[in-house]
Amino acid sequence: MTTLIDVVLPDVGDVADVEIVEILVQVGDTISAEQPLLVVESDKATIEIPAPAAAVVQELIVTAGQRVSKGDLLMRTTPADGVAAAPAPLVTPPAAPISSPPFDKGGQGGFLGATGQGGFPAAPAPTAAPASPLAPIEICLPDIGDIKRVPIIEVQIRPGDVVNAEQPLLILETDKTTLEVPTPLAGLVQHVWVQVGDQVGYGDRLLTLLPTATEELPVNSLFAHDDKTLHPPTTAALAGESRKAPVLPRPADLAAIAPGQLPHASPSVRRFARELGVDLTQVTGTGPKSRIVKEDVQTFVKQRLATAAAPAAATSSSATAPTVTSSPVAPVAPASPPFDKGGQGGFAPTLTAADFAKFGPVETQPLARVRRVSGAHLHRSWTTVPHVTQFDAADITDLEAFRTSQQVTAAGVKLTLLPFVLKAVATALARMPLLKASLIDNGEQVVLKQYCHIGVAVDTPNGLVVPVVRDVDHKGLLALATELAALSAKARDGKLAPSDLQGGVFSISSLGGIGGTAFTPIVNAPEVAVLGVSRATTQPVWDATSKQFVPRLQLPLSLSYDHRVVDGADGVRFTTLLTQLLGDMRQLLL
Known part of the structure; x- marks a missing residue:
């Protein structure tokens, strides 16, 4: 009898679930090992799910648009002719309970339990693996x-x-x-x-x-x-x-975890709790094995806010708001409206939805997942990071003359302004490393990073994403231009891998190709600074030597930073240094 093999969703990173955006196979198709089966969309990238082994598709369980999590059943297959069935991870275990044998060192000095003796029968190995007479x-x-x-x-x-x-x-x-x-x-x-x-x-x-x-x-x-x-x-x-x-x-x-030990939560949930000032030891987990999930933290904060607001309403005549000593979250003033996520992933006052149809024709469309996720993150950053924005302008007249002379190199690489900005930022960060730091332990410590990976915001049809250019300080202009072009293409095509979006120490948002004179970019927490670049324009600048105004190309810069880490004086020093480096790129050689 032909063996049916259940293909399930593998681990796709630190995300709760993903959306299926495309199914690439049909019932009856013969597929090869590592052939893409379907495409799923995570927070900021699309991921192809490959076949674990050669097989024939017998049944599709999922449809496009469905949300799935790790371990969910995707399809059922049978082994292709001459190919052994894939072993277990993508095969659902037998329905009957199985007794695991006791652990024994077995003379091998390790925790080895032979599951071939009353446990899982040894699954046939794929052709790529050597045959084994040993038990699992x-x-x-x-x-x-x-x-x-x-x-x-x-x-x-x-x-x-x-x-x-x-x-x-x-x-x-x-x-x-x-x-x-x-x-x-x-x-x-x-x-x-x-x-x-x-x-x-x-x-x-x-x-x-x-x-x-x-x-x-x-x-x-x-x-x-x-x-x-x-x-x-x-x-x-x-x-x-x-x-x-x-x-x-x-x-x-x-058997028991003493108070003060690490709570049962993932790193992303612990980071989210730190941003809100929540002590996870006071939160009850509802996830698998009582693990604390993000929704548990949000529920905890809502309950504390409601607890703080209730006595405030009862004593509204009092000039002093009540203090909730059992909560790490600050008490809410009596007049504060109820708090809700508001669709932004933060705790914002609830807004009443208006009936826009009474004013004229309307059309409702679902917001792209990238916009929903990035919007929630930006909202958290805006509400938790005390922003200050410093404005300046760099004279790039000489730099632009050099760039246009080298706009298309012999290697065919188009040299834009952004690689020059990346190199200048990397040099400035090396001299002022505080602007590539991060706060940890509820703001009690700061992490100074010894590497220089810089995120560059890319506008895509689905929303804003920030792929990361790694080791900017170790690369030349042509290498940076090539890598930027490749990352931008992957971002627009939705092909960015999760690793392409991680590890940044500083971000750059360039709107110069579109227009504008200045803007206030939002810090991409847990980073502490972001640089906004607007369109360069020719401005009259006073020349002390010739005693007259001369036309110079000015590049507007907007530096937003976390005021808990970066003081105003440091912010001004950084933008001043940046304008000097862009004004005379020879300083990068010093």
Whole structure:
């Protein structure tokens, strides 16, 4: 009988769900390994979902426009002729509960549990992986020191991957650092039991691995734990739980988390809570395994605001607003209206929707996801960052003369003004690193970054995105021009990967190609500064030497910055330095 294989959505990053924008296959199609099956849209990019193995499409479960999450069933396939069925991660586990065998060192110094003995039967390996006579084993979290539980911030493998010994499997985030967890041996990944945002501790099961036939299990591997007691997992009912990792018992010393330890929340939720001044130890989680999700933080703040407003209304005759001592959120004045997200992801006063149809014909259209997500982020930045904008103008007459003489180089690269601005900004940031810092720990510490990745805002049909140009300080003008052109094309085509949008220390928003004389750009938090560039115009400038006005090309600059980190004097020094560098690019060589 032909085996049906369930293809599910793999991990697409730190997003709750994504929208299917295009399905690239039909029932009856024969697909090859890594062939794109469908296209999904995340916050600011589109992602192609590839086939895990060669197969024939038997049934499509999803449709375009549907929202799906990690582990959701996408389609059912059967193996193509001559191709073995893909192993488990993209195959739904059997419906009947399966008893996991007790963990045992097995003479290998690690937490190895042979699931071939009453657990998952060894799945046939794809043709790319060597045949293995060994039973599947369980890879568990080793001892990582005095830390009880840590969140997973990145999973670097997926079911069906062939891994080498010591290859990183996932990355953990402790209070002050990140740790890579390597595999102790080579093999084929059959199942990944964890996902980004999960909290894991010593002895927790991470993945099921089918070792290669030639691989000898290490005797003294990273997974050796001396004489520490292991606690075996209990039976996990897997029917209908393909999206959840099995619930395993923890070692006795990990059974409870003492107050003050890291709450059960992903890094993005902790960052969101810090922006709102919320103590996560007071928030009750409603996510899987009681994990705190973003909605829990928003609900907590709404409840605290309502608690603060209720006594205020009862004592409206009093001149002093009541103080809520149990909440980290500031109390609300009695006259404040109820707070709501307002569609912007922040806490803004609720606005009453008007009936625009009574004034004339109207048409309602859904707002593009990119605009919704970027709008929410910009609203949070505007309401949480105390903005100051500094205006200046750079004399780029000589720079423009040089640029136009080199506008199209021998290599065919079009040299615009933006690469020059990038180089000048990178040099200015190297001399004034505070403008590429970030606040952490509720504003108690500042992170000074030693790298220089700069985001450049790109206008696309779906909204504004900010791809990041990496290592600007180490690249020349032609390399920057080439990379900018490639990133801009990917942004307009909706092909940016999540990594293209991460890691920026400073942002540039250039509207010079459209027009305008100045504007107030919004800081892209957690960055602390953003530079706005408007259209250059020829202006009369007094020349002290000739005692007359002379025409000079002036480039308007608008620097917005976080006043908690950057003082006004530093802001002026930065724009002054920037105008000097753009006025005489030879200073970049000093």
